[in-house]
Amino acid sequence: MNGTVQTPAAPAEHRDYLGAKLGMWIFVFTELVLFGGLFIAYGVYREIHPADFHEASNELNVKLGVTNTLVLLTSSLTMVLSIVAIRLRRKGQSIFFLASTMLLGCTFLVNKFFEWSAKIHHGIYPGSEHLMARPPGQRLFFGLYYGMTGLHGLHVTVGIIIMAFMMYFLVHDKIRHDDFIKLENAGLYWHLVDVIWIFLLPLFYLAA
Amino acid sequence: MSTAVAVQSPAPSHSEPSFYDTKRKGLLSWLLTTDHKRIGILYLTAMLAFFLVGMTIGVFMRLEQLTMGPTMMKPTTYNALFTLHGVIMIFLFVIPGLPAVFGNFMLPIMIGAKDVAFPRLNLLSWYLFMSGAVIALTSLFTGGGPPDTGWSFYAPYSVTTTTNVTLAVFGAFVIGFSSILTGINFITTIHRLRAKGMGWMRMPLFPWALYATAWVQVLATPILGITLLLVILERVFHLGIFNPAIGGDPILYQHLFWTYSHPAVYIMIIPAMGAISEIIPTFAHRTIFGYRMIVYSSMGIAGLGSLVWAHHMFTSGMSETAIIIFSLLTFLVSIPSAVKIFNWIATLYKGSIELRAPMLFALAFIFLFSIGGLTGLFQGALAVNVHLHDTYFIVGHFHYVMFGGTGFAFFAALHYWYPKMFGRMYKERTAVVAWVHMVVGFNMLYFTFLVMGVQGMPRRYYDHLPGFHLGHQIATVGSWILVAGILIMVWNLARGLFRKVEVPANPWGGVTLEWTVASPPPTENFEVLPTITEDPYKFNPAKEPA
């Protein structure tokens, strides 16, 4: 209105830390439901074919599965330490921890590559003659195995790419001790990837 | 200064340019906009185009049924047509529906904000929507040709047919992301950007409806995402999840598909009901009856509606335990919907009713949605379902709720918020003429479907037995009357854009915040962000206590 005192609207560079965090958390929820659908499929088929799932799980490499679990758990630690470090204005340490997270993520993918290669080499992959000769429950187990660990691996890959962007921002001071929501949100994504793997481990590797 | 009673506040000066007059002009100013109002209009333009295409396909489907035997197409063409009709109408019109157009345009203004929480994400949502549409369109002309599975893509046919299911389903997957991102945006907007003094229970009912819907968008759509992804993986890599030849269970596909697709119909209807909750008080010049109950019922429908999906599967081969549980839950979900109907009728009682076009569409909504809802209850009864499943009764039911319900609410909202969005006005008489055609044609078409369904006419059949012939003829003529009405309406609304009529900020005497800003609003919505000091829907402060 003319002549009245104006309450200025928020400045153009308005930042909403809590809003950005809330948005990221809701995205995390959608990812939980996305994988949740796969867990439902797993649950259903395990209920129908308990013996086949037990048998098939025996063929998975527990050592590799556990190693990858430890790799991801440690990467979650380094991720959160990276955030703590930048909040404490220790930019160097923050960069180190973020780099470690990316390295551990790559380690996970390398392990996964070897694991899948071994299986495919033995003729165990969706649609293979060898797999089609097995009982249906085992076919379903491996279908779910490739589907779920594959989708998870895709998310790990995307996570590493996101972290590469974060590294750029961190190095160029776009992520600072007083503005670190990008890194924190990247962390939320990465921890989600970790949580999913926490469930994948017992369902696939320890079902024997 | 209290802006709670819009009727009393003077129209704002036109010192600020409207959101149409930005410094940057031309096509790029629209394609690169982050203004929620422009994005709403981008959605509206695209969705109206998609609706008209889907409608035309429907016309051709009805023409095919005008005579027995082939009339103008092969059976496989008919299968592709009803698949396309469903995919376009559901994924490209009804699901985005009111949230994409009116949610985007009105939500920030109605809660006293300058824009949504994530404006650039909002633009991305629109591009994902358009990309998904283009991808789905491409499936018509590539690979094995247009899918013929029905819009529900049931396995095992969908994972074995040679038609281009993979691309069509991928298109739907991309559109799903658009819906998810909009949901994230709206939830955050409502949590973080409400005006000072607007506590949750002072928020108008359309934003409340958008909030309930956004949670369904966020928690249900990913299930569709993973289901469609599995269909693609099965077609390309033979994963074996749904194909019984490999060991999969086709009923699991149905479970996963409907776990999203049933909540999807609540994504369709809850915002529609929200719009009706805005329109009825305005044209009854009375406060809404039972504000709190409408809030609770919106959240209740969202919650309960997510637990009833297997009522689409009663005859599929599920366990008896499951069908009994789902039938019970289905009956329960009718309760919050009924609550709303009673509240709207009670709002009309002793109101000063003005039968303008938006109100006519809103009243038609109440009538048509009631029929749709009641027919849903018949279907929810297990023994009756055996007789009705996959008949024209089902087709009649869902057109009553999705078209008579969401569709008419969409048109009601379009006529209601038209002056605000465009700063123009359509011709009232023409709108009423269109409305009459639509109501008459709609019932002639879809009530006949209900009757034919009970008589046993199966759905998705390109031909019919002699006993159904009269019904098909009546329905087809009804479809012509309905389409005539729609075309008159669209022409009226389009022509209105070019009529030089100055439109005030508050042509209807509404009391929510959008009526306190200019028609059309300036880019930042408010020169001064409002402070709310009263509960909503106060029409007559003298008579209605705070």
Add this chain to the structure above:
Amino acid sequence: MSHSAHSEAEHGHIIGYGTFIKVWAALVVLTFALVGLSATHNETLILFGLLVITPTKASLVFYYFMHLKYENAALKYMVVATLGVLVIFLFLTFTDYLYR
């Protein structure tokens, strides 16, 4: 106002390295416990591992690594609601498969 105090006022309390390292150690121990239980081939113990240890590990990640412990109640409710929805989906789907 010191810098970290200002940051804390706007962004919440800063948790030190020590807490997170302890949580990580707990996660590692729980992982080995889980593997140990599975190796016994005892149905009950394996189920315990699946239904208790695994959700505990996930909860630690949510609560500490994802900072949920220090967030507002609304967010905590949202997490519970989301997981609750998933559990209900699973449960209702099983009413079909358990009783076929």
